[in-house]
Amino acid sequence: MRGREWSRPVRPARREVLSAIPELEEGRPPLLFVPGFGHGAWAFAEHWLGHAASRGFPAYALSLRGHGASEPAPEATLRAYAHDVVQVAASLPRQAVLVGHGAGALVVAHALARYPARSAVLVAPVFGGWKVLGTALRRNPAGTLPAVFGGPLRLSRGQLFSREVPDEEARRYVGRLGRAGRRAQWSLLGEPEAEPAVGAPPVLVLGSPDDRVVPASTLTRVARRYGSAPLLFPGMGHDLMLDARWAEPIDAILDWLEKEPTAH
Amino acid sequence: MPTSTDHGRPDPEATSPAAHGDGRPVSDRGDTVCVIGAGASGLTAIKNLREHGFGVDCYERETGVGGAWNWRHDRSPVYASTHLISSKPFTQFPDFPMPDSWPDYPHHAQVLSYFERYADHFDLRSHIWFGTEVIRVEPAEGERWDVTTRSTGGYGPERTARYAAVVIANGHNWSPKLPRYEGLEEFRGEIMHASSYKDPAQLRGKRVLVVGAGNTGCDIAVEAAQQASRCWHSTRRGYWYAPKYVLGRPADQVNDTLLALRVPLRMRQWLYHWTLRLTVGDLTRFGLPKPDHRVYETHPIANSQLVYYVGHGGIGPVPDIARFHPYAVELTDGREIDPEVVIFATGYLPRFEFLDASVFADSAGAGRPTLWLNAFTPGHPTLAVAGLLQPDSGLFTLSHWQTVLFARLLRARRDRPDRAAAFAKRVRDRAGERYSGPVKDSSRHWFEVGHADYLRAIQRALIELEGK
Numbered sequence: 111m112r113g114r115e116w117s118r119p120v121r122p123a124r125r126e127v128l129s130a131i132p133e134l135e136e137g138r139p140p141l142l143f144v145p146g147f148g149h150g151a152w153a154f155a156e157h158w159l160g161h162a163a164s165r166g167f168p169a170y171a172l173s174l175r176g177h178g179a180s181e182p183a184p185e186a187t188l189r190a191y192a193h194d195v196v197q198v199a200a201s202l203p204r205q206a207v208l209v210g211h212g213a214g215a216l217v218v219a220h221a222l223a224r225y226p227a228r229s230a231v232l233v234a235p236v237f238g239g240w241k242v243l244g245t246a247l248r249r250n251p252a253g254t255l256p257a258v259f260g261g262p263l264r265l266s267r268g269q270l271f272s273r274e275v276p277d278e279e280a281r282r283y284v285g286r287l288g289r290a291g292r293r294a295q296w297s298l299l300g301e302p303e304a305e306p307a308v309g310a311p312p313v314l315v316l317g318s319p320d321d322r323v324v325p326a327s328t329l330t331r332v333a334r335r336y337g338s339a340p341l342l343f344p345g346m347g348h349d350l351m352l353d354a355r356w357a358e359p360i361d362a363i364l365d366w367l368e369k370e371p372t373a374h
Numbered sequence: 375m376p377t378s379t380d381h382g383r384p385d386p387e388a389t390s391p392a393a394h395g396d397g398r399p400v401s402d403r404g405d406t407v408c409v410i411g412a413g414a415s416g417l418t419a420i421k422n423l424r425e426h427g428f429g430v431d432c433y434e435r436e437t438g439v440g441g442a443w444n445w446r447h448d449r450s451p452v453y454a455s456t457h458l459i460s461s462k463p464f465t466q467f468p469d470f471p472m473p474d475s476w477p478d479y480p481h482h483a484q485v486l487s488y489f490e491r492y493a494d495h496f497d498l499r500s501h502i503w504f505g506t507e508v509i510r511v512e513p514a515e516g517e518r519w520d521v522t523t524r525s526t527g528g529y530g531p532e533r534t535a536r537y538a539a540v541v542i543a544n545g546h547n548w549s550p551k552l553p554r555y556e557g558l559e560e561f562r563g564e565i566m567h568a569s570s571y572k573d574p575a576q577l578r579g580k581r582v583l584v585v586g587a588g589n590t591g592c593d594i595a596v597e598a599a600q601q602a603s604r605c606w607h608s609t610r611r612g613y614w615y616a617p618k619y620v621l622g623r624p625a626d627q628v629n630d631t632l633l634a635l636r637v638p639l640r641m642r643q644w645l646y647h648w649t650l651r652l653t654v655g656d657l658t659r660f661g662l663p664k665p666d667h668r669v670y671e672t673h674p675i676a677n678s679q680l681v682y683y684v685g686h687g688g689i690g691p692v693p694d695i696a697r698f699h700p701y702a703v704e705l706t707d708g709r710e711i712d713p714e715v716v717i718f719a720t721g722y723l724p725r726f727e728f729l730d731a732s733v734f735a736d737s738a739g740a741g742r743p744t745l746w747l748n749a750f751t752p753g754h755p756t757l758a759v760a761g762l763l764q765p766d767s768g769l770f771t772l773s774h775w776q777t778v779l780f781a782r783l784l785r786a787r788r789d790r791p792d793r794a795a796a797f798a799k800r801v802r803d804r805a806g807e808r809y810s811g812p813v814k815d816s817s818r819h820w821f822e823v824g825h826a827d828y829l830r831a832i833q834r835a836l837i838e839l840e841g842k
Contacts, residue, residue: 114634115463115468116463116464116627116630116767117630117634118631119462119627122474122475123474193471197471197473197474200470200471201473202495203494203495204494204495204497205497224468224469224471225469225470226469226496308425308469
């Protein structure tokens with residue numbers, strides 16, 4: 111019984127959805143990319159959307175409310191973000207694969223309890239907790255500390271990208287970062303665990319051992335929760351989709367989707 | 375469209391023939407489950423059974439999905455202006471929300487498009503045999519079922535296939551229940567059941583009598599108030615007419631806030647009466663009969679416009695009908711009125727003509743099965759009925775959870791037979807349980823459930839089955 115879903119449904123919001131559709135319909139499942147906090151759909155439009163489409167997968171990316179070109183929503187909660195993902199997933203022509211990055215992976219984990227995805231991919235998942243906060247405080251105290259008190263979370267270039275990304279490009283990306291809702295940010299500290307995924311979809315976890323936001327041990331822990339081991343890409347930063355070697359992880363995801371049987 | 379070769383259509387020639395009791399060939403469909411009907415409950419049954427790893431053959435007598443909500447279907451009760459009476463969160467499937475851009479109370483055409491999208495999104499159509507009606511469902515050995523089908527309308531040969539389980543989702547709002555009145559046969563005006571009412575043009579410029587104060591009756595009375603030259607609305611008793619919006623929000627959502635807080639029934643009734651006094655006011659002032667019961671004791675009527683049109687003189691409330699005369703209708707208060715059209719919005723009765731009444735322990739054959747959770751039959755652990763509910767909310771969420779429970783039960787029969795046996799015992803012991811407050815024992819309330827109580831009961835059954 112989900113009393114809150116009935117009595118207090120999430121308020122609708124206008125959402126930005128970017129897409130790249132293959133010219134030929136090959137019967138592949140649509141992918142829905144969910145960016146992490148601060149990022150918008152643009153982060154996937156840069157490289158991954160086009161690449162997925164070129165390999166025959168219809169690819170979509172949304173901006174959670176308050177991010178990118180979606181409607182501003184300073185009071186958004188994790189539940190509202192999960193609602194955004196489920197709404198867009200249900201609007202796609204066929205059962206979708208959800209791909210969440212960073213805190214977007216946490217949003218995807220919550221959305222999976224409300225939408226039977228064909229399968230799911232968690233990229234450098236930020237599931238919150240004190241350990242992640244500790245790492246962030248150590249690496250970037252000035253950017254992290256205000257977030258604890260409801261201010262914006264500012265991620266630095268060093269946290270997000272490897273040294274291979276040209277300076278100018280990295281600065282451009284960091285300049286585009288926005289901020290998540292205050293309440294959503296806080297939920298990274300004390301949010302209850304997501305309900306189990308409906309339809310028991312296969313879940314792939316991947317990330318980088320050199321990620322300066324998500325420690326490798328967290329990757330292992332999240333992957334274990336879904337009964338697998340993480341796929342690792344050494345030498346890459348947290349934003350795998352914008353890093354210099356962005357093609358490797360997306361190719362790995364698409365290879366997995368081609369091989370992996372669907373949820374049924 | 376799938377063909378008989380690409381999708382394993384039960385074909386007696388192609389599979390090793392088992393023999394039915396009377397020697398008919400039966401194609402064995404193994405672990406496949408048969409779903410009867412591709413309306414709201416049938417679709418969610420297919421989806422959830424597939425999600426739990428079962429093969430499904432669904433038979434649909436019409437040529438499209440949507441059941442009652444597909445106005446092209448000859449059994450559809452919807453009319454041109456039908457809107458949902460429960461708001462979106464109460465109506466949608468819990469794992470496939472209606473779009474944010476839709477209104478709180480969508481139109482029936484939107485509901486149909488929602489089902490079509492649901493069917494396409496989860497690739498359900500390839501499991502549905504359209505234009506095929508089920509004519510017999512008989513128990514077979516090993517708690518399996520022989521299902522006999524043929525083309526809708528009686529064309530073509532009959533085929534029988536044996537299934538591991540059956541979900542009956544044939545709907546219960548298509549077989550009209552017509553009351554008997556003295557002199558009805560002699561009445562010279564037009565008589566129709568609400569199921570035949572499709573368009574306000576049928577009422578335009580006429581003197582119309584609408585009988586029945588269900589949600590349909592009230593909706594049609596409101597339409598008649600706008601189209602007909604005169605409208606009478608006959609009800610046997612007084613009802614509470616709840617507005618669709620309270621405090622600027624859909625009324626059912628406000629009510630569920632109280633349910634979520636577990637406010638006791640008495641308190642909720644008091645609050646409800648108080649809200650109605652503030653919004654609708656004293657109904658007897660409008661000439662409507664005083665309700666003889668408290669709110670929540672009959673099926674809720676959500677209609678913001680009825681009282682408004684009574685207030686404008688568009689609707690004349692009248693009591694029950696005493697008898698019909700050739701050109702007039704006599705009312706129980708002695709008055710006579712002269713309608714040209716009489717519309718009976720008097721509800722429907724469920725029918726399971728393909729099933730022997732003994733399966734449902736329905737000795738009277740009236741269509742009232744004795745079930746647990748309104749879905750499970752004592753003595754038949756592989757048979758379930760989906761959507762046989764009259765909830766105080768939308769139906770689709772409840773059908774969803776019913777079919778999830780049935781899919782989990784079928785899985786438990788394979789993996790945890792002890793749990794499945796315990797479930798079967800509960801079905802035998804608790805068949806006939808009710809999930810609503812005190813309601814009158816008329817056929818209108820046979821399947822009445824309070825959605826919160828009912829969902830909690832399903833949740834308990836799931837936990838008991840899976841031992842969490």
